Amino acid sequence: MFPFGDPDRLDQWVLNIRRNTWTPNVSSRLCSAHFESHPFSTDSWGRRCLKNTAVPTIFYFTNGKEQQPGRKSRVSNNDEDA
Numbered sequence: 823m824f825p826f827g828d829p830d831r832l833d834q835w836v837l838n839i840r841r842n843t844w845t846p847n848v849s850s851r852l853c854s855a856h857f858e859s860h861p862f863s864t865d866s867w868g869r870r871c872l873k874n875t876a877v878p879t880i881f882y883f884t885n886g887k888e889q890q891p892g893r894k895s896r897v898s899n900n901d902e903d904a
Contacts, residue, residue, distance in 0.1 A: 824850050825874070834877050856880050 824846045825831045836846065854862075854870075861876030 824848075824852070828874070831875075831877060838878050838881065840881070840883065852878055 824835060826848070832846075835852070839852075856878035857872065857876055858879060861873045862870050863873055865871050
């Protein structure tokens, strides 16, 4: 889930995602593959959770578009220049 309660961190998330005309909403999600392993902790139920300081840093960009080998993006983007 995007950190809407932390405007500075939210700005960093959006900047790192590099989608010029896209704005996240409360339904927006980002795959855990975009985070290094250290921003995760385990809650009392044994579930893996993002720490409240986590920022996504793992992206593969080609011609300005995110691309991961062997994976297709599930995020809809109508911006051809992103």
